[in-house]
Amino acid sequence: MFDAEKFIDEAIASVREKTKGKAIIACSGGVDSSVSAVIAGRAIGDRLLAVFVDTGLMRKGEAAEVEEMFRDTGINFKSVDASKEYFEVLKGVTDPEQKRKVIGEKFIRIFEREAKEFGAKYLVQGTIAPDWIESGDGVRDIIKSHHNVGGLPKDMDMMLVEPLRDLYKDEVRQVARKLGIKSSERQPFPGPGLAVRCLAEITPDNVAVVREACFIVEDEIRKAAEAGKMKVPWQYFAVLLPTRSVGVQGDRRAYGRVIAVRAVDSIDGMTAAHSDIPLSVLNAISQRITSKMKNEVNRVVYDITDKPPATIEWE
Amino acid sequence: MKVYIIDNGGQWTHREWRVLRDMADARIVRNDTPPGDLADADALVLSGGAPSVASDAGRMGRNSDYLEMDVPIFGICAGMQFLSEHFGGTLGPGDDPEYGAVELTITSHDDIFKGMPDAIEVWASHNDEVKTVPDGFDVTASSVRCKAEAVRCRDRPIFGVQFHPEVENTQYGPEMFRNFLEIASRHRNG
Numbered sequence: 001m002f003d004a005e006k007f008i009d010e011a012i013a014s015v016r017e018k019t020k021g022k023a024i025i026a027c028s029g030g031v032d033s034s035v036s037a038v039i040a041g042r043a044i045g046d047r048l049l050a051v052f053v054d055t056g057l058m059r060k061g062e063a064a065e066v067e068e069m070f071r072d073t074g075i076n077f078k079s080v081d082a083s084k085e086y087f088e089v090l091k092g093v094t095d096p097e098q099k100r101k102v103i104g105e106k107f108i109r110i111f112e113r114e115a116k117e118f119g120a121k122y123l124v125q126g127t128i129a130p131d132w133i134e135s136g137d138g139v140r141d142i143i144k145s146h147h148n149v150g151g152l153p154k155d156m157d158m159m160l161v162e163p164l165r166d167l168y169k170d171e172v173r174q175v176a177r178k179l180g181i182k183s184s185e186r187q188p189f190p191g192p193g194l195a196v197r198c199l200a201e202i203t204p205d206n207v208a209v210v211r212e213a214c215f216i217v218e219d220e221i222r223k224a225a226e227a228g229k230m231k232v233p234w235q236y237f238a239v240l241l242p243t244r245s246v247g248v249q250g251d252r253r254a255y256g257r258v259i260a261v262r263a264v265d266s267i268d269g270m271t272a273a274h275s276d277i278p279l280s281v282l283n284a285i286s287q288r289i290t291s292k293m294k295n296e297v298n299r300v301v302y303d304i305t306d307k308p309p310a311t312i313e314w315e
Numbered sequence: 316m317k318v319y320i321i322d323n324g325g326q327w328t329h330r331e332w333r334v335l336r337d338m339a340d341a342r343i344v345r346n347d348t349p350p351g352d353l354a355d356a357d358a359l360v361l362s363g364g365a366p367s368v369a370s371d372a373g374r375m376g377r378n379s380d381y382l383e384m385d386v387p388i389f390g391i392c393a394g395m396q397f398l399s400e401h402f403g404g405t406l407g408p409g410d411d412p413e414y415g416a417v418e419l420t421i422t423s424h425d426d427i428f429k430g431m432p433d434a435i436e437v438w439a440s441h442n443d444e445v446k447t448v449p450d451g452f453d454v455t456a457s458s459v460r461c462k463a464e465a466v467r468c469r470d471r472p473i474f475g476v477q478f479h480p481e482v483e484n485t486q487y488g489p490e491m492f493r494n495f496l497e498i499a500s501r502h503r504n505g
Contacts, residue, residue, distance in 0.1 A: 001337060002337075129329050129333075133326060133328075133329055134326070138324075138345075139322060139323065139324030139345070139346065139364065139374070140324040140325070140326070140328075140364075140365065141324065141365040143326065166329075168333065266483070267483040268330075268483055270326065270327060270330060270482060270483070271415075271438055271482045271483060271484045273415075273416070273484065306414075306415040306416065307415075308414040308415055308438075308440040309414035309415065309440070
């Protein structure tokens with residue numbers, strides 16, 4: 001069985017050995033990068049700087065939450081607001097692979113900038129096994145380019161340190177619990193953020209729609225779980241579809257957006273089954289989205305495919 | 316016990332390693348590794364992969380060489396398809412491909428499925444399937460949509476499954492690997 005304690009000791013030793021000099025770590029606030037940050041922090045202490053990039057594609061309140069979490073760890077921390085840059089490079093990009101590449105490249109350019117300023121030659125990342133498996137290689141098909149692997153530009157001039165490369169999410173969570181990390185039970189959130197949940201053009205307005213819908217899905221599911229109506233799924237969110245549908249709102253014709261709700265149960269993210277959410281909970285989600293967001297959304301659908309044949313996120 | 320997992324590019328090759336590493340000294344190797352480098356193997360696992368074995372066998376590297384080695388072999392998905400064709404069976408696209416949950420009906424509990432009930436849920440993900448099993452092979456499990464879900468060679472310890480015992484959703488997955496390793500351990504000790 002996986003031994004979290006032993007893993008932590010070995011990972012700290014290995015990061016210490018590999019990292020000669022200063023390093024920065026790419027932090028999203030998720031469990032993978034937070035665990036990597038704490039491990040790297042224990043390995044090299046003050047030679048580490050944690051950098052959080054606000055891409056403008058984060059969930060509601062996320063940037064503030066991450067900052068607070070890092071304040072508690074005592075690791076050097078810096079937050080970079082890059083939302084303008086991201087919306088700029090994503091203009092007109094709709095192909096999902098292109099999207100991931102553009103975002104991955106931008107991440108690296110920002111980290112290179114920050115690394116230079118801090119004098120770091122190493123980039124620590126919270127890459128886990130599914131990231132590189134799904135990103136493809138010589139023998140494996142590309143399923144999706146995870147921004148921290150397949151999205152990396154070839155001419156990157158930092159050395160990568162990836163202490164969690166052979167782990168899956170359930171193991172990372174075990175390590176996180178051992179390390180007392182707050183985000184240990186946080187649901188997975190993809191590196192490219194809301195960009196892969198916005199199948200319409202990526203504009204600040206469209207991202208705001210999917211952000212609010214994601215918040216409502218999370219909030220309703222949290223309430224339902226607290227009331228004992230269901231257990232919290234592995235991952236649950238909203239997707240803005242690139243289509244419109246006809247509706248009727250108070251005797252007036254509507255022609256609005258469509259939100260797909262997705263919720264899955266999984267252990268490691270490599271297979272997943274759609275969650276059996278009670279219809280009353282789905283109904284509460286649908287009603288809240290279509291009334292609070294009536295100017296944008298007039299239809300909500302629930303995605304009932306498993307992985308395979310689908311993937312968890314839509315892109 | 317030394318087990319090499321031949322990587323045919325499957326999404327779940329690393330999962331096979333993850334399950335096996337708790338039971339044996341397991342290593343993932345490329346599927347063009349010279350068989351001589353695997354001389355200390357006690358068992359081999361042929362992983363699944365994206366290539367259609369029927370039409371794209373070039374991407375299956377040296378799998379046919381590995382099948383000549385005198386060790387127990389467990390072929391998974393594309394690995395099972397490859398070994399079936401190698402020994403004279405035929406492959407083709409499934410009429411009704413399986414992705415996700417499949418109800419497996421086990422018809423032989425002698426080896427890989429030892430100690431398991433007759434019906435269990437397994438997860439699959441395949442476009443092609445084994446249409447006719449090679450001479451000297453038996454079908455040991457099937458599903459409604461795929462007749463050859465598992466095969467076994469009568470003369471040699473060679474096994475194949477079309478589904479994926481390494482994924483979390485497959486019931487009794489680790490037990491299947493454990494049964495395979497038990498066979499390998501008996502084989503090693505003669």
